[in-house]
Amino acid sequence: MPVIEIETKIKAPIEVCFDLATSIDLHMLSTEGTNEKAIAGVISGCVKQGDFVTWEATHFGIRQKLTSVIPIVNRPFHFKDEQKKGAFKYFKHDHYFEQQGEFTLMKDRFEFESPYGIFGKTFNSLILTNYMRKFLMQRNLMIKDFAESGKWRKILTH
Numbered sequence: 001m002p003v004i005e006i007e008t009k010i011k012a013p014i015e016v017c018f019d020l021a022t023s024i025d026l027h028m029l030s031t032e033g034t035n036e037k038a039i040a041g042v043i044s045g046c047v048k049q050g051d052f053v054t055w056e057a058t059h060f061g062i063r064q065k066l067t068s069v070i071p072i073v074n075r076p077f078h079f080k081d082e083q084k085k086g087a088f089k090y091f092k093h094d095h096y097f098e099q100q101g102e103f104t105l106m107k108d109r110f111e112f113e114s115p116y117g118i119f120g121k122t123f124n125s126l127i128l129t130n131y132m133r134k135f136l137m138q139r140n141l142m143i144k145d146f147a148e149s150g151k152w153r154k155i156l157t158h
Contacts, residue, residue: 002129004110008140012147014097017104018076019156020143021095022046024053026155030142031135034058041067046156049073052084059087059131068093089113089120106143108136 010017020026023046024038038044040054047053047070054067066086073079076097083091091112098105114120114128146152 001111001113002124004129004133004136006108006133006136006140008106008144010104010106010144010147011102012104014076014099014104016147016152017106017143018097019046020146020152021106022079023155026142026146027139030139031057089115106140108140110136
């Protein structure tokens with residue numbers, strides 16, 4: 001099973017980084033290239049423990065739906081989302097946050113598996129792992145930009 005780990009250092013308070021990471025609205029902004037939209041469950045604002053979100057997006061030229069649940073939220077240090085229904089055989093995405101002086105260290109751990117046995121494993125190693133790493137890094141760069149520039153005030157309503 002592939003695992004992607006990414007660390008992003010952000011010059012902003014941990015609470016702002018955490019809230020941006022749980023924001024449906026920011027997620028949709030960061031995924032404009034795939035036309036990702038929340039269509040059921042929580043469709044705006046920040047997710048909380050027990051919530052679910054159904055996303056509709058186009059990946060690899062295929063329009064698809066994916067429902068994820070949020071089983072764990074420990075604001076502002078950790079939350080987890082997991083696929084309930086969708087194209088993956090499964091995925092688990094842990095988001096960790098650690099305050100380091102004036103910086104927040106945001107860590108992602110994305111574990112996934114594709115269906116279709118050996119064909120899925122081949123697809124993972126040749127294409128999907130790099131695709132998902134770039135997808136997550138693009139999202140993290142937007143979180144960093146919004147947190148550091150003050151644009152977060154347009155997204156978050158505290």
